Amino acid sequence: MNTSTERQYLGCGYEPALAGARPWQHSGYVGPVVDGKELGPTTCVGFTTKLPEVIETSRMRASWKVGSLRDACGGEPHEQVLDAVLLLDHETGQLEAWTMTPQSKGGGRAD
Amino acid sequence: MLRPPSLQKPYDFISAADDALAVPVDGADEKANAAARADFAHRLDVARRTGDYSAVMLEGKQPAKFVLRPLPGSIVRKLFDDAAAGRVGNLEMAALAFRAALDGATALDGVTMRFVEDDRYGRIAAASVVDAIDSGCGASVINEVGLYAIQRAQQIDPKM
Numbered sequence: 001m002n003t004s005t006e007r008q009y010l011g012c013g014y015e016p017a018l019a020g021a022r023p024w025q026h027s028g029y030v031g032p033v034v035d036g037k038e039l040g041p042t043t044c045v046g047f048t049t050k051l052p053e054v055i056e057t058s059r060m061r062a063s064w065k066v067g068s069l070r071d072a073c074g075g076e077p078h079e080q081v082l083d084a085v086l087l088l089d090h091e092t093g094q095l096e097a098w099t100m101t102p103q104s105k106g107g108g109r110a111d
Numbered sequence: 112m113l114r115p116p117s118l119q120k121p122y123d124f125i126s127a128a129d130d131a132l133a134v135p136v137d138g139a140d141e142k143a144n145a146a147a148r149a150d151f152a153h154r155l156d157v158a159r160r161t162g163d164y165s166a167v168m169l170e171g172k173q174p175a176k177f178v179l180r181p182l183p184g185s186i187v188r189k190l191f192d193d194a195a196a197g198r199v200g201n202l203e204m205a206a207l208a209f210r211a212a213l214d215g216a217t218a219l220d221g222v223t224m225r226f227v228e229d230d231r232y233g234r235i236a237a238a239s240v241v242d243a244i245d246s247g248c249g250a251s252v253i254n255e256v257g258l259y260a261i262q263r264a265q266q267i268d269p270k271m
Contacts, residue, residue: 016149078119
C-alpha cells in the first residue's frame, strides 16, 4: 500500500495537492498547452473516473450516442451535461485517433 | 443518504459551518491550527466532489442538507449583470443565487420552505427562507451556498 506522500506524488485526489506531483497518464495523452508547455493531468484517474459527475457524463454520453439524451436526463439536458458529453466525446475521439495512428507517426498502432 | 453532485439533477450540499461536521477546534499553536484548518478544508472539498461526507462528519449527528439544483447559465448571467449594474450588491447576489439554486432542505429547524415566482429569476425560494436561515445558522451560510452554486455553474470542474 502506498504511503500518503507517495499517493500525493501520484496526484491522488483524496490527498492534499503537492507541487511536482506526476499523475499517471496513458501513452498518447494530449494535455492543454500553456506557455508552449504541454501540461499533464492534475489528478489521478483512479480518483477522477469515480467522481459521480464523471460517471454521470459517461452514462449520458452512451444515451447521447443513440439519440436518447433527453430521456436519460428526464427532460431538457442541462447545458453543463451537453458540455461534459461533448468534452468526453472529443477526448474519446482523440484517443481513438491515436490508437489508429502508426507508431512511426506518433500514434499507438504497431507499424 | 446524500444525493451526490450532479450536472443534471438536484444534489445535497452541507455547509462548512454545520454542527454535524468535525470542524477542528483551535488550540494555542497557530501553525497547528492553520494545518488542521487546511486539512479540514481539503477533506470537505473531497466530500463535496465525491458526495461522501463520512471523513468530515461527527458520528451520530444529523447535518442540515441543502438540496441544490445546477444553476442554468441564463440565471448566472442575470446575476452578474445585476451585480455589474449595481442593482444588487455582492452579498445580495450570493443570496439570490442561493434562492435560485435551492430546491429544498432537510433538518433545518424553524425554516419553512416556500417558493415564489420572480419576474426575473423564475421560481426561487422566498426571501423569508433566507431570513429564517440567517437567524438559525448565520448569514455566512447563505453566502457560502450561493457562491458555491455560482462557482459550479461557471465551469466544469477541472478535476474532471
